[in-house]
Amino acid sequence: MPPLSNLATRDVETLVHPFINLARFRDSGPLIIERGQGVTVYDTDGKAYIEAMAGLWCTALGYGNEELVETAAAQMRKLSFAHLFTGKSHDAAIELAEKLKEIAPVPISKVFFCNSGSEANDSQVKLVWYLNNALGRPRKKKIISRMKAYHGVTVVAASLTGLPGNQRDFDLPLSGFLHTTCPQAYRFAHDGESEEAFATRLAGELDALIVKEGADTVAAFIAEPVMGAGGVIVPPKTYYEKIMAVCAKHDVFMIDDEVICGFGRLGTMFGCEKLYFRPHSISIAKAMSSAYLPIAGVMIPEAMYQALLEESKKIGVFAHGFTYGGHPVSAAVALKAIEIYVRDRIVETGAARAPQFQARLAALNAHPLVGEARGLGLIGGIELVADKKTKRSFAPAHAVGARAVAFAEAEGLIVRSVAGDVITLCPPLIIGAEEVDELFDRLTRALDRTLDWATRERLALE
Numbered sequence: 488m489p490p491l492s493n494l495a496t497r498d499v500e501t502l503v504h505p506f507i508n509l510a511r512f513r514d515s516g517p518l519i520i521e522r523g524q525g526v527t528v529y530d531t532d533g534k535a536y537i538e539a540m541a542g543l544w545c546t547a548l549g550y551g552n553e554e555l556v557e558t559a560a561a562q563m564r565k566l567s568f569a570h571l572f573t574g575k576s577h578d579a580a581i582e583l584a585e586k587l588k589e590i591a592p593v594p595i596s597k598v599f600f601c602n603s604g605s606e607a608n609d610s611q612v613k614l615v616w617y618l619n620n621a622l623g624r625p626r627k628k629k630i631i632s633r634m635k636a637y638h639g640v641t642v643v644a645a646s647l648t649g650l651p652g653n654q655r656d657f658d659l660p661l662s663g664f665l666h667t668t669c670p671q672a673y674r675f676a677h678d679g680e681s682e683e684a685f686a687t688r689l690a691g692e693l694d695a696l697i698v699k700e701g702a703d704t705v706a707a708f709i710a711e712p713v714m715g716a717g718g719v720i721v722p723p724k725t726y727y728e729k730i731m732a733v734c735a736k737h738d739v740f741m742i743d744d745e746v747i748c749g750f751g752r753l754g755t756m757f758g759c760e761k762l763y764f765r766p767h768s769i770s771i772a773k774a775m776s777s778a779y780l781p782i783a784g785v786m787i788p789e790a791m792y793q794a795l796l797e798e799s800k801k802i803g804v805f806a807h808g809f810t811y812g813g814h815p816v817s818a819a820v821a822l823k824a825i826e827i828y829v830r831d832r833i834v835e836t837g838a839a840r841a842p843q844f845q846a847r848l849a850a851l852n853a854h855p856l857v858g859e860a861r862g863l864g865l866i867g868g869i870e871l872v873a874d875k876k877t878k879r880s881f882a883p884a885h886a887v888g889a890r891a892v893a894f895a896e897a898e899g900l901i902v903r904s905v906a907g908d909v910i911t912l913c914p915p916l917i918i919g920a921e922e923v924d925e926l927f928d929r930l931t932r933a934l935d936r937t938l939d940w941a942t943r944e945r946l947a948l949e
């Protein structure tokens with residue numbers, strides 16, 4: 488390993504970084520990003536990278552958008568902070584909530600603002616619990632999520648998450664949080680099972696789980712339209728219509744986590760529109776402000792709002808909220824970002840770019856390291872395997888995905904490796920056609936270098 492730069496050494500001595508092997512990181516040090524423009528970011532040596540992950544699935548409008556910068560500065564000058572507690576308000580939050588109601592994919596009564604996807608999902612669970620207390624069914628409290636789901640890292644959100652790393656040694660999940668089968672055909676469909684048959688089986692398993700637990704104890708089901716951090720998993724055809732029917736049958740509230748899919752990622756403003764389902768409530772974050780500032784929210788239906796209203800009347804207060812929930816600068820920036828999505832037809836532009844992106848992605852299926860390359864809209868996942876025929880994964884200790892990420896960085900490309908060597912792609916929606924080609928050219932070279940390395944290291948490839 489080359490010696491760390493001065494700034495990198497200071498980093499290692501001062502920061503705890505999320506989602507990394509902290510011991511190995513002490514030797515490798517960080518990749519320090521200094522600035523960004525469009526879909527490109529630059530490190531402290533001036534080296535350029537295509538940011539093919541839009542940061543963390545969030546900078547949909549790319550970097551250096553002057554309109555968003557100006558909006559933030561103007562709002563800071565006008566009113567740098569105001570909160571929504573105890574009846575206070577401000578125009579930025581009101582206007583953003585109105586805009587969100589206007590573009591919502593299902594009828595929405597109110598919006599509750601918070602600061603992160605984890606807080607949104609935590610709030611969802613608290614709201615559902617509060618709802619069922621209001622409705623006089625205090626036993627109906629369990630929440631069903633899915634294996635490989637990612638819903639965040641706070642205590643409740645990490646309990647919803649279905650990835651072992653987020654739970655192991657954190658004493659999670661909490662009791663009352665259950666996980667049903669992941670809708671990933673590549674790993675979990677039976678041999679010869681059609682997409683529809685797989686979807687039918689998954690819905691049957693959800694139904695059986697609810698019956699086993701007792702429908703009177705199950706409050707909600709939560710799902711990302713397309714799973715992101717679990718490895719970019721697109722559910723089989725007819726999945727949601729069958730899952731929604733099971734939820735309806737047992738009076739189970741359906742929470743749609745649109746933290747990644749919301750605001751255009753799949754080619755529609757919300758992911759549920761692309762996958763044809765109508766959830767009860769929706770979590771939003773990330774691209775809502777194109778990640779220029781933190782902001783998140785829960786979109787609440789009228790029936791839930793009425794129950795919250797009644798319950799707060801009864802107990803005297805709706806005691807939930809965050810200091811920075813609906814922060815005026817974040818709200819103003821989010822409102823501007825949504826204005827840009829609509830005015831500049833960003834969602835349609837992303838959708839128009841998707842066939843090229845998906846074609847280049849699908850071509851990677853021919854690569855010797857790739858078990859499956861999959862995606863929808865402008866999101867993709869490339870599952871690296873040791874054996875294409877048996878789908879055998881590499882041993883985690885070999886960290887093949889991390890190696891591919893490092894080769895990609897050497898090629899000037901930022902990607903991520905998640906959930907068992909799945910390389911993920913989620914570029915800003917503003918990416919141009921030539922940039923898509925450049926992204927995949929660099930990625931292909933990185934995969935070739937990973938293959939050479941794996942062969943040299945004799946990591947059994949068949």
Ligand SMILES: Cc1ncc(COP(=O)(O)O)c(C=O)c1O
Pocket residue numbers: 543544602603604605606608637638639640711715716744745746747772
């Ligand atoms: C689908 C989904 N839900 C929730 C979260 C958590 O969001 P945050 O990191 O803002 O807490 C994420 C983050 O990646 C996510 O992808």
